Structure formats: structure tokens, C-alpha cells
Amino acid sequence: MNDAAPAVETEALGRDYGDTRALDGLNLVVPAGALVGLLGPNGAGKTTAMLLLATLLAPSRGVARIFGQDVSRRRHVVRRRLGLLFQETSIDGLLTVRENLLFAARLGGLGGRLARAAVSDAIERTGLGQFADRPAKTLSGGWRRLADVARATLHLPDLLILDEPTVGLDPEHRERMWNTIEAQRRERGTTVLFSTHYMAEAEPADRVVLLARGVMVADGSPADLRATIGDAVAEIEGEGAERLASALRGLGAARSAIRTGRGLRVGFAGPREAVVELAGAAPRIERLAIRPVSLEDVYFARTQVRSGDAA
Amino acid sequence: MSAASAVYGIVARDLARTTRQTSRLLGGLARPFIWLLLVGTGYDSIARIQSGVSYQTFVYPGVLIMAVLFGAMLTAIATVYDREFGMLRLMLASPAGLGAILLGRSLAAAAVGLVQGLVVLAAAPLLVEVTVAEFVASGATLAVAALSSSVLGLLVAARLRSVENFAGVINVVLFPLLFVSGALYPIAGMPQSLRTLALANPVTYQVDLMRHALGQPGEFAWSTDLGVLAATTAIIFGLATLLFDPEQRFFGARRTGR
Structure with a gap:
């Protein structure tokens, strides 16, 4: 033994x-x-x-x-x-x-x-x-x-x-x-x-x-895996979700993005105020919620990427 | 020691399960008596056996074997329930090893078959003439037949994946084993093709040994019966073990590890 x-x-x-x-x-x-x-x-x-x-x-x-x-x-x-x-x-x-x-x-x-x-x-x-x-x-x-x-x-x-x-x-x-x-x-x-x-x-x-x-x-x-998603997750709903996600990517803040039924779930790093400000100026955003990263975000990000479903 | 504990555990579990399935147990006990009373009595009026005994006397050894065969084989085949409901996985993952698990299953099935056979044997004085020596010899023969039948059941269960096939197994396996064994009619009078099948059927030798035990003329010498049953029991047990886990053996991919 x-x-x-x-x-x-x-x-x-x-x-x-x-x-x-x-x-x-x-x-x-x-x-x-x-x-x-x-x-x-x-x-x-x-x-x-x-x-x-x-x-x-x-x-x-x-x-x-x-x-x-x-x-x-x-x-x-x-x-x-x-x-x-x-x-x-x-x-x-x-x-x-x-x-x-x-x-x-x-x-x-x-x-x-x-x-x-x-x-x-x-x-x-x-x-x-x-x-x-x-x-x-x-x-x-x-x-x-x-x-x-x-x-x-x-x-x-x-x-x-x-x-x-x-x-x-x-x-x-x-x-x-x-x-x-x-x-x-x-x-x-x-x-x-x-x-x-x-x-x-x-x-x-x-x-x-x-x-x-x-x-x-x-x-x-779990902490390390959550960190790969970002500091927080922005749940963005509405027709303008894709454009807002692109803007976040452009700023280098977006770490991951997952399509959901109503829009996108974007993991980002950096101050959340900047995201809120950007969303406020973005057209056709019906809902924006910012919350801490969960293991579920990691789960969807990693498993959907392999299925080719990621944004 | 661990294998012995596992074998004991499996036997204890199967016997406890059997005693708690009252309707199944009673059905198993009733079957041979129904055959004796309905088939035996009915055929008694039309069938005469060459040796001159009544049909009921002729069929009694076969019915004793039928009680054992059905009791032991059906209990062994019930392994398929354990496979379907996950219990077999638990057993296979234990340190006992496949050999001990199958030995436990076959001993448990044999015990159930033996008990059912002994109940029919207990009624012998009411049905046929039997001496004390014949009674004891018949009990010993039941034990041999129970072991032989239990490994046959294991062999069937080794490849059976679902309990849905159970009724089919009774019709396709159990009845042919019984009918082509000399239990209900002498194999000497069978057509050659059936006679060949009967010679390859271990149940034939169980029935023949029981005839010797009850003082009836047998087709083969009792030592031949015993030898064939010992050999086929060992071979069939080995075959069931191989078929139970063909992975890394000869039969291609399956899921369970030894």
C-alpha cells in the first residue's frame, strides 16, 4: 500500500x-x-x-x-x-x-x-x-x-x-x-x-x-475557476445585448460571454460602474443586472464553448 | 475469509428475500402438486409405462426435479433484477470477486430449489411407495439437482439484460429443459433428434438419478448420472463466470469489470 x-x-x-x-x-x-x-x-x-x-x-x-x-x-x-x-x-x-x-x-x-x-x-x-x-x-x-x-x-x-x-x-x-x-x-x-x-x-x-x-x-x-470568468457577470437582455458585449470586448473588459434565452451573460473584469455607464448609453437594452460570478457561469462558459454555442 | 463472508451474505440475503415473497414461494410450491394431481392423475388413465408402474409413480421423480429446477433456476435468473436495479454493481465492486459472488448466488438458488423439492418429497408417502433409504437418497439427489439447476440459471442470467425477458426464458429455456429430460415420458421412446438433445441436457441426468434414488429403473448407471452432473455443473459455472464478465476475455466489449 x-x-x-x-x-x-x-x-x-x-x-x-x-x-x-x-x-x-x-x-x-x-x-x-x-x-x-x-x-x-x-x-x-x-x-x-x-x-x-x-x-x-x-x-x-x-x-x-x-x-x-x-x-x-x-x-x-x-x-x-x-x-x-x-x-x-x-x-x-x-x-x-x-x-x-x-x-x-x-x-x-x-x-x-x-x-x-x-x-x-x-x-x-x-x-x-x-x-x-x-x-x-x-x-x-x-x-x-x-x-x-x-x-x-x-x-x-x-x-x-x-x-x-x-x-x-x-x-x-x-x-x-x-x-x-x-x-x-x-x-x-x-x-x-x-x-x-x-x-x-x-x-x-x-x-x-x-x-x-x-x-x-x-x-x-472554485475561486480560481470563477476568476477565469471575470470579477463579475453582467446579465444583459434586449436586442442591443450583442452590441453592448462587443463594446465591452472593445474595452478589453469582457472575459467571457454566453448566450442565454434573452440575451447575453458577460463575465467582465474592472469597475462595474463603467459597465453600468456603458449600458446606460447603449440602445435597446431591456435589462442589465450585475452580480458575482458563480460556478454555474463557469459551467456554461466552459461547456458551451466546446459545443460552439458561445458568443 | 472475505470471500466466505460474501458468499454467506449473498445466501442469507437471497433466502430472506425468498421467504418474504410469499406469493412467489407459494406459487413455486403449488406448481409441482398441480402437475402431480392434474397431469399425473389425468395421464394415469391413458398412459402405461413399459416397466408397468402407474404414470403417477413414473412422473413423481420428474416432478420432484421440476420443483427443484424451477425453484433454483428462477432464483438464479433473478440476478437479472439485481443487474437492472444496481445491486449487482454493488456486488461486483466489492472485494469478494466475481467467483465468490456467483458461488453465493448459485448456493442461494440451490437452497431455494432444495427447499421446494423437499416439500414435494415430504408428500412422497402419500403419493408413491418409498422406503426410508429411498427417502434419504432422494433428499441427497435433490441437493445435487439443486446445484446443477442453479448454475443453469446463472448461465441464463449471465447474458439476460432485462427482466422483461423473464417470461420468455421460462417458455424457451425451462420448459424445454424439463420436457426433453425424461421427466414426463421415457427418453428411450423419443425420436432420435430429441433423444440426442436429452442426452446433452443435464436435467436428464437429474431425473435419472432421482429414479435410481426412488428405486425405479434408470436409463444410465447412477454413477454416470452423478459424474455427468458434477462435470456439467463445474463447466456451466465456469462458463457463466466467463459470460458474466467478457471484458478482457473472449467476447468483446461489455461494461462490467471483474
């Missing part, structure tokens, strides 16, 4: 499905203990990347290592250090929560008292105590998802791979889920790699990796 190695390290990792390149040339290093968000539109390659790292797919190209161990050659070693949560729930409705967790513990190689203790701990961590001995099919979707989290963390994995863990959850269960995962990070230094479509969830991440059409299009801290 190589604990000095990064939690995740990939070199030119790629996977094809027939003629389709689902993932290509992924170079990714995730240090141990980091919280890394994987963002991208549907079909960007996020799930493929996670399945490759989870040893459930063999790469078509390149190499992936988990804590220094090759995921293709050392699957059994890698799997002991992984906690996985996929988009679909893996809780059997016919079994109770406790039975589901015991099943997962046994799959992980724990037996007897050790398995029962791990299950009890996991139930306590996730607040599932009141539901522990009820058939899982009687639980709400949120609690079933938390049972999934309990299942993924019960063997205290070193790396958690979470594929859209909060999809369909209400805010209360979402918070409960992240609190459980955060506790794992705080107490055990667990590395977490997660994908999400909720940009706000990626804000606390140490790093955000953006994928589009199977290729990595951005990699950095």
Missing part, C-alpha cells in the same frame, strides 16, 4: 463504447483528503470516469491508480479502500435497513460481531436508528438514500466515489447526507470525489473538474 500516493491519479484515461468516445485523455490528480467535484452536462463522461475509478469498467486507454494501485491490475486491493454510491439506490426494499447493511458488510469481507458493530456505527452516524429494523421499501426516498450513504461508508473507506448522490433529495436529507460525509472527512481524512448537477454543492469543494463531451475542460479551485 502506498499512502504517500495521491488518492486518485489518472494518465490519459479513456473509455470507448463501440465507436463512441465516452471519456478521453483524462489527466487527474486528487490528493488524499481532498473534496473534488466532477461537473458536466449529461453525457460528459462523469459516470464513465467514476466507473473506471471504481474498477467496474476497464479503460480503453490510459492508466488509473487509486492510492498508487492500478485499478485494472489490483482491483481487489483497490476495492477495499473504496466506498461507492451510484445514481440508482442499491438498497433492497425487501430487507430491513440493518439487513441491507449487514449484506454490504459481508460483501466487504466483514463477518460476525465485526459486521454487526460496523452496521450499528453506520446506522448511528446517518441517524437511521428509528428505521433500522423496518423494511427498506417503507422508507422515503431521502432515508433510503441515507441508507445508501450508510452502506457506502460502513467499512470506513479511504476514498468515497459518489455519483450524483443528492439527486432527487429534499434540502433536509441533502444536508444530512453532506453532514455525514463531512464527518467522515473530518474524522478520517476520507477523500471524496463526487459528481453533481447542483452547482451550489460544488462550491465547498477543494477542486472542481469540469467535463464536456468526454474531455476535461477545466480543473481548479
Whole structure:
């Protein structure tokens, strides 16, 4: 075991499905203990990347290592250090929560008292105590998802791979889920790699990796990525939006521009007063709003550029 | 130890699931009795077997095997539910390894099949003449047949992608396996083409072994039956393992890793 190695390290990792390149040339290093968000539109390659790292797919190209161990050659070693949560729930409705967790513990190689203790701990961590001995099919979707989290963390994995863990959850269960995962990070230094479509969830991440059409299009801290868009974003609506954006480009202030349904979203650097002044003098501008840059702006700027939709 | 824990976990889960699906369990138990009472009694009046026994006596070993075959194969084929609903992915991502997972599935399926077969066997004194020794031998034969049937189920599940195909599988796989096995009529009287199929069908040897166990004349020596069943079980299990994860093997691209 190589604990000095990064939690995740990939070199030119790629996977094809027939003629389709689902993932290509992924170079990714995730240090141990980091919280890394994987963002991208549907079909960007996020799930493929996670399945490759989870040893459930063999790469078509390149190499992936988990804590220094090759995921293709050392699957059994890698799997002991992984906690996985996929988009679909893996809780059997016919079994109770406790039975589901015991099943997962046994799959992980724990037996007897050790398995029962791990299950009890996991139930306590996730607040599932009141539901522990009820058939899982009687639980709400949120609690079933938390049972999934309990299942993924019960063997205290070193790396958690979470594929859209909060999809369909209400805010209360979402918070409960992240609190459980955060506790794992705080107490055990667990590395977490997660994908999400909720940009706000990626804000606390140490790093955000953006994928589009199977290729990595951005990699950095949320602050660094936001900085690539500019100091602020001007939402410009009206027929004159394009002309105002050109004027901003002419001044060298515009860093990025994205078409929206009603106009343009322009990331700019420099004093916002200058933009307001320019907009005030521009014809046919129906609405101008200036706001801080969000990860969503980064997401649209980077993923739309690759689709050729950028202004 | 981790593989043993995983196998135990899979067996415990499958047995718990089976006992909680009451209608499926009762349906599985009712099927052989319906055959015995309706088909056995009906054919008793028109069919005479060359050895002189009644049709009900002749068909009883076949119905015992039918109980095991349906119970074990359908439980093994239920792996396809796990594939469709993501549970199989969880199993494959565990450190246990594919071999342990499939072993667990086949043992669990065999246990379900064995229980269903034992229920039909428990009714033996009411239906046929049976000695204590024959009763015990039949129980042991049920265990052998259950293992053999469970790996057949795994082989089917290895390539089945969706539960929608389930009914088709019963019609296209289970019934032909049963009909071309000597369970319902002696294979000696079959046309040559069907007889050839019967000789390649592991269920034929399950039925034949059961006939020996119940003191009826068999088509082959009991040691031949046992040898064929041991060999085919091992071969079919190996084949199911290969087909379950053809990636990096011989069958081209698929998604799941070993």
C-alpha cells in the first residue's frame, strides 16, 4: 500500500463504447483528503470516469491508480479502500435497513460481531436508528438514500466515489447526507470525489473538474475557476445585448460571454460602474443586472464553448 | 475469509428475500402438486409405462426435479433484477470477486430449489411407495439437482439484460429443459433428434438419478448420472463466470469489470 500516493491519479484515461468516445485523455490528480467535484452536462463522461475509478469498467486507454494501485491490475486491493454510491439506490426494499447493511458488510469481507458493530456505527452516524429494523421499501426516498450513504461508508473507506448522490433529495436529507460525509472527512481524512448537477454543492469543494463531451475542460479551485470568468457577470437582455458585449470586448473588459434565452451573460473584469455607464448609453437594452460570478457561469462558459454555442 | 463472508451474505440475503415473497414461494410450491394431481392423475388413465408402474409413480421423480429446477433456476435468473436495479454493481465492486459472488448466488438458488423439492418429497408417502433409504437418497439427489439447476440459471442470467425477458426464458429455456429430460415420458421412446438433445441436457441426468434414488429403473448407471452432473455443473459455472464478465476475455466489449 502506498499512502504517500495521491488518492486518485489518472494518465490519459479513456473509455470507448463501440465507436463512441465516452471519456478521453483524462489527466487527474486528487490528493488524499481532498473534496473534488466532477461537473458536466449529461453525457460528459462523469459516470464513465467514476466507473473506471471504481474498477467496474476497464479503460480503453490510459492508466488509473487509486492510492498508487492500478485499478485494472489490483482491483481487489483497490476495492477495499473504496466506498461507492451510484445514481440508482442499491438498497433492497425487501430487507430491513440493518439487513441491507449487514449484506454490504459481508460483501466487504466483514463477518460476525465485526459486521454487526460496523452496521450499528453506520446506522448511528446517518441517524437511521428509528428505521433500522423496518423494511427498506417503507422508507422515503431521502432515508433510503441515507441508507445508501450508510452502506457506502460502513467499512470506513479511504476514498468515497459518489455519483450524483443528492439527486432527487429534499434540502433536509441533502444536508444530512453532506453532514455525514463531512464527518467522515473530518474524522478520517476520507477523500471524496463526487459528481453533481447542483452547482451550489460544488462550491465547498477543494477542486472542481469540469467535463464536456468526454474531455476535461477545466480543473481548479472554485475561486480560481470563477476568476477565469471575470470579477463579475453582467446579465444583459434586449436586442442591443450583442452590441453592448462587443463594446465591452472593445474595452478589453469582457472575459467571457454566453448566450442565454434573452440575451447575453458577460463575465467582465474592472469597475462595474463603467459597465453600468456603458449600458446606460447603449440602445435597446431591456435589462442589465450585475452580480458575482458563480460556478454555474463557469459551467456554461466552459461547456458551451466546446459545443460552439458561445458568443 | 472475505470471500466466505460474501458468499454467506449473498445466501442469507437471497433466502430472506425468498421467504418474504410469499406469493412467489407459494406459487413455486403449488406448481409441482398441480402437475402431480392434474397431469399425473389425468395421464394415469391413458398412459402405461413399459416397466408397468402407474404414470403417477413414473412422473413423481420428474416432478420432484421440476420443483427443484424451477425453484433454483428462477432464483438464479433473478440476478437479472439485481443487474437492472444496481445491486449487482454493488456486488461486483466489492472485494469478494466475481467467483465468490456467483458461488453465493448459485448456493442461494440451490437452497431455494432444495427447499421446494423437499416439500414435494415430504408428500412422497402419500403419493408413491418409498422406503426410508429411498427417502434419504432422494433428499441427497435433490441437493445435487439443486446445484446443477442453479448454475443453469446463472448461465441464463449471465447474458439476460432485462427482466422483461423473464417470461420468455421460462417458455424457451425451462420448459424445454424439463420436457426433453425424461421427466414426463421415457427418453428411450423419443425420436432420435430429441433423444440426442436429452442426452446433452443435464436435467436428464437429474431425473435419472432421482429414479435410481426412488428405486425405479434408470436409463444410465447412477454413477454416470452423478459424474455427468458434477462435470456439467463445474463447466456451466465456469462458463457463466466467463459470460458474466467478457471484458478482457473472449467476447468483446461489455461494461462490467471483474
